[in-house]
Amino acid sequence: MTRTAPFNRLTAKRLAGAGHDALCAPVLRVVPIPAPPLMAVPDALVFTSLNGVRLHRFSPSLAEVPVFAVGDHSARYARARGYRHVISASGNLADLSRTIRNGLAGPADILHVGAATPAGDLESLLEPRYRVVRLPVYGVEERGPREFNTIADRLGEVGQILIHSPRAGRFVARWLAAVMPEWSGVVHCISPAAAEPFGQLPDISKVTASRPDERSLLATLARSRDEIASSVHKIRGFHRPGDSRQAKASEGYHA
Structure with missing residues (x-):
């Protein structure tokens, strides 16, 4: 599981609760960026990540400002921080832009809180009546490949990998190509963009989430x-007592 800290711990708990044996290997590092104090209260706040909510200092003067969050987890976290009027787009950047247009009359000044290098351009998806000002509160760095030597030694035990972002997908695809290009497990990707880098590794199976959320x-x-369990059942169904050939399959795997 390659999600960045600290939210990777929440994912690990969910995986353990579902009976998975999870290895945490965050491939990206979040680096906080000191943000200047706000000079004026915007008409709306936009959060495109959980880390944006976490690293933006909450101010009581913003409690009543409408907040638009890209996903449900970000929305719940924003409510927990003290924002009272939070709307979730429950999707990706395109969903977020539609949610803003439907929920906020223009002209309006929007403060977009997020990464120094965002994954997409929200402003280009909105009409000029929405004036978007970006406020970077964190940067993202790739970890050094040597930090994954322990994981590389255990790749033979790993059957499935979770990919939470396109940038994580690019890192993991490069890393796998370098350390074990013959790895033939399954990568579970949060979006088509996160799955795209694995097209160069033909032995890998790719599964993409139906929605871009965890x-x-x-x-x-x-x-x-369920598919593994069904396959094991079918294989065992063909085994007859006394047959010298025995089909073996493992129902356990790592995520």
């Missing part, structure tokens, strides 16, 4: 487990 991503694991 609930949908973890649901792909449940489906894979």
